[in-house]
Amino acid sequence: MEELEVKKDFTNIYTKKFPDAYLKEMKKLDYRIPDKTKPLYMSLAKQLYKKFSRVIKILDIGSSYGINAALMKYDLKMSDLDEFFLKTSPSKEQTKQFFEELPTDNTLSFNQIDISEPALTFSEDVKLCKKGICVNLETGNLPIKEIPRSDMIIATGCIGYIGYKAFSNLFELIKKQQSNFSSNPNQWPIFAFSVLRIFDMEKIKKTFDEYGYSIIKSDIKPIRQRRFSDLDEQYKTLSLLHDNNLDTDEFEDDGHFYADFYIASPKKLESQLITMSKNMKMCTN
DSSP: OGGGGGSOOOGGGGSSSSSHHHHHHHHHTTOOHHHHHHHHHHHHHHHHHHHHOSOEEEEEETOTTTHHHHHHHHTOOHHHHHHHHHHHOOOHHHHHHHHHTSOOOTTEEEEEEESOHHHHHHHHHTTSOSEEEEOOTTOSSOSOSOOOOOSEEEESSOBTTBOHHHHHHHHHHHHHHOTTTTTOGGGSOEEEEEEETTSOOHHHHHHHHHTTEEEEEOOSOOEEEEEOSSHHHHHHHHHHHHHTTOOOTTTGGGSEEEEEEEEEEEGGGHHHHHHHHHHHHHTTO
16 A cells, blocks of 8 residues: 555554553654544544443454553543653553552443554553454454444554455454344444545445445544654655645644544434534534
8 A cells, every 4th residue: 555655664662562662652753643532532432322321332443552442431641641651661560550540431341453462462451441352454354253342443543554454344243243233223333533644535435335334524624643753754745645636734744644533324324423523523622
């Protein structure tokens, strides 16, 4: 994929047993998009909670060390995680105690999917998620036969690394999971995720459509993701965006990647999707 060639490869920082290296690198690059997507995810989750009056089950794709879960369940910021992990180098037991002593949002429950076994193990061990599933969703024949039942599926910063094949695989797993998949759209999960503006969404949109989903790009202003790692990454990114006739004046020209925010729901619930999107936007004002 051409778009991936412009981005720095951070694979090595996801293979450590603790999130220190990951957080250190992300802090250096001012990677703060989880802080920006947190209120969007929370708005959607609270709307679902109001609808169902039960714990909302969230599946986080590309979850790494459980950053979204930490921010959402314990009302933290990335800077709070930096303060704890980078200044104290805590053990897993100390980390678990750290989270246990914080006020907890018990209306949310997390499961996670990632390709890093160490990151998922960490998240499970400190109770950020109930279950971590180590799998490459882009694989032709998935080694897993099911995923945990979910009300909402989220992804921050990993779309592009995964594409339409991953979503097709997810939908097939959801179909197997729900015998009445076609009759009760309220049992289908909604989706919410950020996508860097360099990535073409057409194949993903087509996949959602084929599985009976409406997907919309929120009219929320593009979200700053992180600084470019070097001038080469910036040059390649700007060139790609300009080739696609995208204006970078208010965004990437300032030296950062920017992402759009998408949400999706079953077509039968499209009116609900529009309402949820409007309510979500209000939390950014």
